[in-house]
Amino acid sequence: MKRNLKIMLVLLSFSFVIQSQTKLEERAAKAYNQQDYTKAIEKYNAISKQKQLTSKQRFKLANSYYKIRDYKNAAKKYISCISEGDTLSLPVYNNYLQSLKLHNYDEQSITSAINTILDSLPKEIKHRYEISLTEEPFSKTSTSYDMKNLDVNSKKSDFGVSIFPDSTVMFSSSRE
Numbered sequence: 001m002k003r004n005l006k007i008m009l010v011l012l013s014f015s016f017v018i019q020s021q022t023k024l025e026e027r028a029a030k031a032y033n034q035q036d037y038t039k040a041i042e043k044y045n046a047i048s049k050q051k052q053l054t055s056k057q058r059f060k061l062a063n064s065y066y067k068i069r070d071y072k073n074a075a076k077k078y079i080s081c082i083s084e085g086d087t088l089s090l091p092v093y094n095n096y097l098q099s100l101k102l103h104n105y106d107e108q109s110i111t112s113a114i115n116t117i118l119d120s121l122p123k124e125i126k127h128r129y130e131i132s133l134t135e136e137p138f139s140k141t142s143t144s145y146d147m148k149n150l151d152v153n154s155k156k157s158d159f160g161v162s163i164f165p166d167s168t169v170m171f172s173s174s175r176e
Helices: 002-033 037-050 055-067 071-083 090-102 107-118 123-134
Strands: 159-163 169-173
Touching (some): 002 055, 037 055, 055 071, 055 090, 071 090, 090 107
């Protein structure tokens, strides 16, 4: 009788642990879906201490870091996604490259990251990338461009326009 009771208690405790992990995963996903990225990071990191994150959870964790502009951790998490064999979609790969760039990773790391996906990109994008390597980047001191104020402009901000989802157009003007 005592043995059966011990077995029941052990099984019951395992079910509580599994249920708490599931609830933690649900809370992490809910926080991510509600764009509460700080809370999502907290929850996904708590899950990762208990068990290995799924591919989807790793992406959500990396994207959460990216969304709160913690590019250092975002880059690390994207790198861990790749090292785990996950395939990044083009928008996620773009976030990964921007994380590398914005966290000031060395150019060799960025070039290496680009080269890993280059073969899977459409030929137009590959061609544009190859051209960008040979062209001189735009310079702020370049004299190729001349900015002029037109006569139709006033000295004030003339107007601003906003388009709302219901197709309403609202504008404001400094003119009377």
